[in-house]
Amino acid sequence: MRALIVDLARPGSLALSELPDPVPGPGDLLVEGLAVGICGTDREIVRGEFGVGERLVIGHESLGRVISGPGFDPGTLVAGVVRRPDPVPCVACARGEFDMCRNGRYTERGITGVDGYASTLWTVPASYAVAVGSETGVLVEPASVVVKAWERLDRLALFPFESVLVTGAGPIGLLAALVGVQRGLDVHVFDLAKDGVKPALVESLGATYHRELPDHPVVIEATGAPRLVARLLGRDLVCLTGVPSTEVVPVDLGQSNRDLVLRNGIVFGTVNANVRHYREAAAVLDRADDEWLSAMITRRVPLESYPEAFEQRPDDVKVVLEL
The missing domain is CATH 3.40.50.720 (NAD(P)-binding Rossmann-like Domain)
Structure with a gap:
């Protein structure tokens, strides 16, 4: 698969690379990556101002199409939840409120400790995936x-x-x-x-x-x-x-x-979100005018031109990188 990789120790190291295809585990979906939204956090990571670890597949605002896996029909459009709870849960994570983690040892796909969604294939536990109604579902994370x-x-x-x-x-x-x-x-x-x-x-x-x-x-x-x-x-x-x-x-x-x-x-x-917030966000987008949502996406950049997606231009609202 192709993926956008950044070395967190080297500012400006963003590169398009070939990686082995992911192997879904029990309970995982295998997903064809369609698009990722680009935000200020992504640009900070690329500049070396944010993020924890070494090599990272960037991208946390996701949109993909299910290839296989439990609970979703093949072809379903989905977005993946970003945050995962602390493996040694704090009081909030232990109650399922991992978006309110008190000790900061959570991980976040494409941001902290776990590869993100800017790849042509990705896997996600079905319990951390949310079905979306159209390609404007790339807006589900924000x-x-x-x-x-x-x-x-x-x-x-x-x-x-x-x-x-x-x-x-x-x-x-x-x-x-x-x-x-x-x-x-x-x-x-x-x-x-x-x-x-x-x-x-x-x-x-x-x-x-x-x-x-x-x-x-x-x-x-x-x-x-x-x-x-x-x-x-x-x-x-x-x-x-x-x-x-x-x-x-x-x-x-x-x-x-x-x-x-x-x-x-x-x-x-407030920052980040729980699975229930993603589900309600999908419902919010479903109720919205799809043309209005599409107008929010002021630039769509093909994967081969990926550096352009990380440029900040005066007329930008939301930039989407198409995978």
Whole structure:
């Protein structure tokens, strides 16, 4: 099989290589790899800024077609779950909540300790595979992160809310807005793009696009921009999904602390997802307009041109590498 390999000890070592075909174990699916989505984490791994181990098959946003295995008909489109629990479970992993691992000894396909999905063949335990309805199912992994964010918002909200602000119109932000619209909420999206695909995607979703930051009490933050995060502290309920840079930003923590306490505010972070989140994410995508989802994928890159998929271009929303 062909696979995209990176040597985590050598920045810029990404290469297309030939590897032995995988052999499925008991309970595994054998899957033809069709596509992987590319995100900021993948680019950080290629630059040598993230990841644990040595040689790694990259790719965690997966789409494949079942060749054989239990529980799925051949030809079924599937996505593979990324995280696996700690082999010596912490209290969260022992309860099946491995996305909330407390000791950090989990593994993640294509990120930490386990080969990913950027290969023309891959295997996955059937219990860690989710059926998807179309080729836009390559968006299931980022959608699963969003579904988990909404699940935690539901648990933590101290009051009913009819409106939500999403900051950032990248894949996570747009998918968060999609879920909000599906829930019947008044959804507002803040981003700096003046024109192009991002405002158009927000407006065609039925949400409201802003280039000035609105004052909303409930926020899903999807940029990871430290200066923006600093401005959001003190609002009633803020979910942080973006992984920030190391930029140092001056913040009046005293005022932020005062605002949070006096408003009974909550700020929390969330990342990764469990199997149930993947299943709900697949349902979210099934309910969505497939043309709208396809418009999120602003570039499709063939495997032979793989370096182009890891370039970050101004008009990109989601880049997909076709295997």
